[in-house]
Amino acid sequence: QKEVEQDPGPLSVPEGAIVSLNCTYSNSAFQYFMWYRQYSRKGPELLMYTYSSGNKEDGRFTAQVDKSSKYISLFIRDSQPSDSATYLCAMSPYSGGGADGLTFGKGTHLIIQP
């Protein structure tokens, strides 16, 4: 079993729809959870950062963590064509990546159709 599982997609939805992106993980030591957005031919950029279980909202984006199920989600409301990108989940036992760095999912390719 891979440490972090993420459906590669592509996931194609119409503009304005609510998007749900998910990751599962196996390492119970993970405490810090992140979502990165990567546009084509660019480096990943940090989108959301959460600690332990719970929800965090930032504009149209909501990150959810359920440590009991080892499951994290990113919701995008009122999706826009500019949200089309690859979304990678990442996690670590340590806030700065620390001893092991971040463990990334392979990413979900999201397409928002105008």
Add this chain to the structure above:
Amino acid sequence: DAGVIQSPRHEVTEMGQEVTLRCKPISGHDYLFWYRQTMMRGLELLIYFNNNVPIDDSGMPEDRFSAKMPNASFSTLKIQPSEPRDSAVYFCASSTGYGYTFGSGTRLTVV
């Protein structure tokens, strides 16, 4: 803030040649990471530094790969000799405890 700066953006080289990738982290960031990204394997951590000291290089695939960080503002990743299977996008990232900031990457093609 110019962010994490990597050079070159693209590198095409012949098998057996030496390749050097360069990275300038964000000033004040005390962690620096080198990642490799491929379609098959996603993002893989190669090595990371804390305060210029290599902490974990267990992700470096072979002895052909080496990395240095001579000062807080510069790091290199060297591949010698290069092989076609090294073709990938190599990212440098820096951090100070709140997520990572990635550079734009170096796309390496070994023919």
